[in-house]
Amino acid sequence: MLPWVFLVVSAAMILPAAAAFAAGDEPGEYLDRRVVIWNLFFKMMTVAFTVGAVVSGTIIWLIWRFRESNPKAKPTPYEGTDW
């Protein structure tokens, strides 16, 4: 149920924003495209690297912490069962 709610909420948020963004394309507006593009690039890369660092860091920590040779490792509740 939760994923469906997530999907509907996402659509409700994204579609109006996209429509407003597209409607804002007015001729005659002066932009230094090079500056705009690279600013957008650096912003997106900052977000990507931040999220990437969190996800990669989590994976590396998981590998270290939950490897079976870690002294703190303990059997999961499912071991020896027919799960």
Added chain:
Amino acid sequence: MLELQKPRPIWQIMFSTHHTDVGLLYLITSLGFLFLGGALALAIRAELFLPGAQIISDAMTFNRMFTVHGTTLIFLFIIPFASAVGNYFVPIMVRYKDMAYPKLNAIAYWMIPPSGALIWLGFADFTWYATPPYSIISAPGPAADMWIFGLKILGISSILGSINFIVTILKCKHPDMSIGQVPLLAWSFLSSSLIILVAIPTFAAALLMLLTDRLGVSGFFNPALGGDPIAYAHLFWFTFHPEVYVLVIPAIGMMYEIIPRFSRKPIFSYNSGVFAFVLLSIVGFSSWAHHMYATGMSFTEKTVFMVGTLAAVPASAMHVFNFIATMWNGRIRFSSPMMWAVGGIALFFSAGAGGVVNSAMPLDFTTHDTYWVVGHFHLFVMGTIAFGSIGYLYYMFPYVTGRMYNEAMGKIHFIMSFVGTVMVFFTQHVLGLYGMPRRVFDYPPIPEWIAMNQIASIGAMIIGVSMVVFLANMIHSSARGAPANIEDPFGLGGRYYYPFEARNPRH
């Protein structure tokens, strides 16, 4: 299940319609094409090690090599490998004796060798996109025509295989098994098969139009006759952006088998896995024109496709979250399959992050047709799809051969491939930002370009060496490896409920 343990005459396997025999044929064929396509990749990287002609005589030969490289690895390695896994495991997972249509299954396989022969004997030069109007007006025949026929046959094979998977999963599953109990690997095949059924006919039509254009009886994509090459781009990408999901969804399904098993825990959320597969199958069709931002589309159209592309992010993130949450609190054994799967997840995330940048239309103009695109695409196909597939090959090896592979060699294979993949494809992203165009035989001697091409080429050679280790391991272990404990080949405890339950009636 033990296909290779009891020797049988080769014809008995070749003309069998049993799903494990057909799976074995798919497996061997796909691995053969992996090495052929990989050899071409090494030649391409060796050529680009320095500016100027190095080992390849001319640009036309170079074009032929990267055309056949791409066609081979996508259509003759990744898809047949997924079919091999599906043939082996889907009937077992849905508890049926075979695929729904065994003869159709064998026919679908037997379309692949002639297609491969057409593609390799022709050795076309117009890229795996068959770029019109070049492919219509001046691409040399019969190579181009052989490529078109080869792809046509492969498309029919894919459609037959998809129908078989869909019917097997939906109609032949055990009556006691609801669709909500079908393992995620089988769900991945159901999703990708449905995508194939919707997507492939469009490209089949485009191929026919391309062929009649080449024959001069039509002008669909020929500007001189009033046609439009951009129409081909729409038809091509309507098929081949969803096709990316056809390639990646089974690989993710394979990871869904490996990660819980080696974490000694059930999957964190089965429902979100199913939901994400279905969502990817749908949104895969809402993003094809993001490949075409530079073709003069209106701002509104580009915005729609940008949003459509970004819609794939939540589904992909669900998979990554599911994998991480499954590993959490597990007791993980890092045997080769698990190393490949975890490496694949890490690279999947990196490839996806690059894709988000690509989908933003202003940035796409900056990176369009540069090595960024090459890096992004290959990070998906090599870093995610091939990693998931090779991990699964190690996983299924004991069930196919009855023997264990050499674990140390499997780990060496993984480490070298992971390092090589990062060296090649991360570097290519940066190379693209430095402006190097893709699909070029030669490049100006700009010091940064030379340095990055050399890093990429050395990375490719490392992957090449790792593949030699892999080949030696597979050949030696399938003949002389230690006998596997089929009940628990990886020593994880617990009971494996399906892989060894298949019984080939011929054994």
